[in-house]
Amino acid sequence: MVVDNTKEYNAQSIQVLEGLEPVRKRPGMYIGSTGSSGYHHLVYEVVDNSIDEAIAGFCKNIKVIIEPGDIVTVEDDGRGIPVDIHPEYKVSALQLVMTKLHAGGKFDNKAYKVSGGLHGVGVSVVNALSEFLEVYVKREGKLYYQKYRRGVPETDVLVKKEGIKETGTIVRFKPDREIFDKGVTFNYDVLHARLRELAFLNKGVRIQIIDKRGKEEKKDEFYYEGGIVEFVNALTQEMKPISDTFYIYGEKTMSDGKLLITEISFRYTTDYDEIGYSYVNSIKTIEGGTHLTGFRSGLTKVMLEFYEKLGFDKKAKVDISGEDVREGLVYVVSVKLPEPQFEGQTKEKLGNSEVKGLVEDIVYEKLVPIFEKNLDTVKKILEKVIEAARAREAARKARELVRRKSALDSFSLPGKLADCSERDPEKTELFIVEGESAGGSAKQARSREFQAILPLKGKIMNAEKARINKLLDNEEIKTIITAIGTGIADTFDISKIRYGKIIIMTDADVD
Structure with missing residues (x-):
């Protein structure tokens, strides 16, 4: 982690690229969708700001709290978003970050060497898509506060408290139900997985997640010194x-x-x-x-x-x-x-x-x-x-062999296959059964017109745990490939399938 103490993080570090007007009209352009993924992206966007502070070397602790009603709080101990007046826009830098698209230090290389955020849209998009958003900034010995509703400031930047020693930013918001698909909600496991991943990727940063929505509080903490x-x-x-x-x-x-x-x-x-x-x-x-x-x-x-x-x-x-x-x-x-x-x-x-x-x-x-x-x-x-x-x-040689024994020609079909007379795959069925005895019973009960029977010997090789060359050396596997007719791997062609339905008809034994 590279800490660059020579660069100040203040209102002059904040660059502004665009206003928020388009966000509520076309939210999918900014967060991907108005479904579950876009809903969760709101949290990621706020957390990414904290991660940017961690990458820059100024943040060690991040906390995410989910309250009833899907109200989310993201808190960090970074430097705190600047609150001084921006030289060009003549308003607080905090208000710019919250109300202007792409406004933030991450677009000014003086403030951050690198920055997260795949969409890079910033916390302003979260503000635009939230029923309400509150931000607290601990900076320069003071606690600052501002509240927004659907991206519009309800208050000025206020000083709530003086004489504090800590620094950091707290963002508390509730996604706007008018924007997102009906029924979407924050999934603890989805957030858990992403926050754990971020802790792995940013060693030494402690990330907590607390879910207060259920009868019992869920809580996890991630900290990986080994990254x-x-x-x-x-x-x-x-x-x-x-x-x-x-x-x-x-x-x-x-x-x-x-x-x-x-x-x-x-x-x-x-x-x-x-x-x-x-x-x-x-x-x-x-x-x-x-x-x-x-x-x-x-x-x-x-x-x-x-x-x-x-x-x-x-x-x-x-x-x-x-x-x-x-x-x-x-x-x-x-x-x-x-x-x-x-x-x-x-x-x-x-x-x-x-x-x-x-x-x-x-x-x-x-x-x-x-x-x-x-x-x-x-x-x-x-x-x-x-x-x-x-x-x-x-495997290459084995595939060549299987290819040569193509099932396109009925003369090359496996001898144990009891084929059907129908040739239209939309109408045909292949039953794969265990052993000759089961095969005999199935042959007696089938309709010869559209049902084919393929008996196999007991327990065959596990395809998940074997290399392809071993699989293609196995007679039972080769029999299945030949009977189905599509080929495999780079020669696979679904149009050459011989049966529209393939039914594995086995008993419940492990073999």
Whole structure:
């Protein structure tokens, strides 16, 4: 966390981009929707202001309280929103932040090095979409207060108390029922998950959530001194690890002179899937982006280097790919930068092209010395990578075999399949049954015209826990694929399905 004490946070730090008029007319443009996600976004937007203070190094505690009637209070111990008169607009900076779209220190690089907020709309949108909003500011020894109704000030900025030592901001609001879909309410578990995530991503920040709506109060507190290392440890709690949890931190200056901060933590497990989460300024980038691409390419580059350096290339004699390197990998990638550019259909993909190369460089520069000190672990990881590469190649060959045995031709259908005469998938049914005896009974009871029966041997392989090459070596799995006719993976074609309904007809035994 970088604390920049040389920059003042006052009315001159506040920049104004637009008024609030459009927000109530088209709320979906500013918070995504008027359903549950937009409703929860109001809380996130206020909390993001507190997180901005934490990122800047001025906030250690954030509290979120939900009261009956879905009234929410967000409290932090940051510097407090400035209350002095803005030099251009001649009103309190606090009122500007609350009533002008995009007004805030996060748009002035003097006040914040980086800032959260995917939509970046600011607390003013929360104000516009709230039945009422109250804000308390503890700053310069005084407690200031102002109240709004549907974005319009009901009071001036008032001094409620003097002689206080603390600093911080308290925002209390109630979403406007005229705006949001009928029946939406705050879900404790949804807020819990997001606040826990924020605590992981901003180590050393204590975040509390208290729900006072039920008969019994719900309460949780999140504090992670280990940050994203603890995040990865939590993600791998139920898995079997083959490495410790690695951690990378790096800073790079971008071409515009601004700072890119990169934090990455990852661990290898015996699992076959890649599990990862990426974030920009504490906002989840569901579609990834240039920061994630940079991590993946940097990791692959390091792995290939050690693959050759440790002589595995001569022993294994197999080409490894990025896909192989990421098998069983669990990671969290978090970057912080002043002006993230989002793209993609959901605007949840980082588009800053420069970030890819910078993150890749950080990964390479930091990870090589870490791996040099952990060669035994690196060897274990590379053994898994080689196994994944061999499995990938075997799967490719197996898919070719399955493709050649296409079910397009009825002559290639499995011998145990009792097919039906109808060829229109809209009218046909396939019953998958256990064993020949069950198959015999089913064949007697079926309608030969549109019902097909496929008997299988007892308990078959668990597809969730096996590599695809092992699955495609299994006769029962191959039989199912051939009978259905669609192909699999990159050759899957739903138009080639032979049966409109597939019914798994088994008993309740575990096998």
